[in-house]
Amino acid sequence: MKHESSLRVRFCETDMAGHVNNTSYFIYLEEARGKFFQEVLPGQVNSVGRFILASTQCDFVSQAYFGNPLVIRSWISRIGRSSFTFTHEILVEGTKELVAKAGAVIVHFNYEKQQSEPISDELRVCLESYLKTETAERSV
Amino acid sequence: MKHESSLRVRFCETDMAGHVNNTSYFIYLEEARGKFFQEVLPGQVNSVGRFILASTQCDFVSQAYFGNPLVIRSWISRIGRSSFTFTHEILVEGTKELVAKAGAVIVHFNYEKQQSEPISDELRVCLESYLKTETAERSV
């Protein structure tokens, strides 16, 4: 199963090169993960204190422009002991042209103990319904 | 006396129209006020909990572009009982061409009591050294 969310590019998210600024893509991925957590992990909506972004990467495949709504498909490509990896595709809504492929490693964190914490069975089951492991080698 | 601060435009602060996006100007004004508080009000650096932005406005006079550092001149144009008004000029460094003229009303706020609070004599004296009242009528 893949999670899907839609997004409109804000005018200010473009830059003088005429397209969506590269930094804006990471805004979109953050929004997609926010919706994923909200929709997939009921009762654990406040991801601010539970999940830490350890790393993220993005391959820019084609340009995105203001006026073209985007679709972000997200799934889990790895579930570790206390961390898991998102894989995202950003597509132009309608044509489904691939704009970017990205990933993010999320660490399950306990703020009181100030350390990472194993993913609970409950959380693991939720994530597994979106699990699709990657076989192709990611560039960078 | 006028406070001055310099600023480099970030590439992402431009938009597809080719110039600095209008929303970025308010980022620059916020930065200028932050430096003003830090430099003019020693011991009251944490303006986040002390001063609330009640309103702000900006007249866009000429375009600003990536690659042209900006200078922001700030002074106090009004000191009230529990609020005061900043007037700002955004200029191109070097040519001093006027890019924008702006203002902001700041309310002195007590978070514990959750209400505005009179400006102390100490704060008033600090602000008065930057006081220059406006006579010309501001557009909008």
Place this chain on the structure above:
Amino acid sequence: MKHESSLRVRFCETDMAGHVNNTSYFIYLEEARGKFFQEVLPGQVNSVGRFILASTQCDFVSQAYFGNPLVIRSWISRIGRSSFTFTHEILVEGTKELVAKAGAVIVHFNYEKQQSEPISDELRVCLESYLKTETAERSV
């Protein structure tokens, strides 16, 4: 008639004070005007080259937070010879609590002649269907 548009706050549009950053409000107003032009002025969608933002102001009434979708109501409060004024209200969707009241002066501009240009009768008629003049005095 009032134009309405909805908007979700992006997580990055908040700041460390815990609420929506003041500069983000101007992003929302720009988005609302973009939708207004797109929906109200058919055939004149590319407002980038036609309408210039001469000035904008915002009164911050109450805080907006991540997780609370916003509604922006927009109407025209003044139509001049070559410029017109938007008045905007930003409200919390659902409760309709007033978050901010704002305005923006738009100049109708001819880029080839590099000067402002009178509003055509066709454009004036479109704008007049959203005309609601302000009687109360706006602060700032």
Place this chain on the structure above:
Amino acid sequence: MKHESSLRVRFCETDMAGHVNNTSYFIYLEEARGKFFQEVLPGQVNSVGRFILASTQCDFVSQAYFGNPLVIRSWISRIGRSSFTFTHEILVEGTKELVAKAGAVIVHFNYEKQQSEPISDELRVCLESYLKTETAERSV
């Protein structure tokens, strides 16, 4: 040789979690590369039309906060036929605490032919003075 640039965090670049928002790091890397091109590649300042960002990644090591100026160290870790890779470190100025380690693949692009183009000898020589190949395995 490593390129160094300094940067002040903008207040709006933080988020409600209290620290610098993860998307802001990519803004800082883009600014560092902009300065690198400006200072290291004289006569090729307009990188907008010459160099395309193919991909970027960032490992978040420790938090960055408003009020703590940052230093960004940048060097070239790979020079290919028509692309090259930046490696960046984001550090807290003063303590030099490592905040993030990042990378970016830049493609040398010919806009007229709409295809990548081999790096000229002149450009290669400039880049080689900042070349330091990576031996440690990068996470993600």
